[in-house]
Amino acid sequence: MDKLGKAIRLLRHQNGWRQGDVAKRLEISIPAFSKIETGVTDLNLSRLNQIAKVFNLTIVQLLYYSETEEIKEPTDEVKVISEKILQREDEIIHLQKKVIQLYEQLYQN
Template identity: 60%
Template sequence: MKLLGKKIRLLRHQKGWSQEDVAKQLDISIPAFSKIETGITDINLSRLEQISALFEMTVVQLLTYNDPEQEIKYASDLEIVTKKLQEREVEVIDLQKKVIELYEEIRNVKTFV
């Protein structure tokens, strides 16, 4: 539930709302809303529907929401890892070629003996 609380806090910040603003709209106390954001309090389905409506999202959208900045970081990390993997694949191919060449050399030496 902490992850959901973080998503709710992120959405609240993006809207420029205070905890008090959201608590009033949900008709709960500020400490109660704070406990939702920190993951101390589990959110029941009706409260989840209230919160998603407040942010003009479906419950599914709220549950699966990801920070766009975080997604950019993941994409950047993925690019780096993909590039490293491609470099390693080239190294493996080069090593395979060397093994084949060495095998051929050994074979040729044995045929001359």
């Protein structure tokens, strides 16, 4: 069992959930979830995000948990980086809106 799978299993046990409970939340089969826990299935970022959300964690916390086997509050550095990421996401959305507006102006004339 790989570290991440083991951490997911431990989190599931800490919540008192069965594999079926988590599988249902992830909208996958129990055998598919079992493969995640045992490390047979490699996780993509989307699935990792879904799993983190099921346990009310961020991806960073989930990955950190898999290394330490205990959930800790994010450090100040992680908080600062997370805030910067959110700001950048807002900037990207703003720029996307501008591109759409310019595109519409270009093709309306």
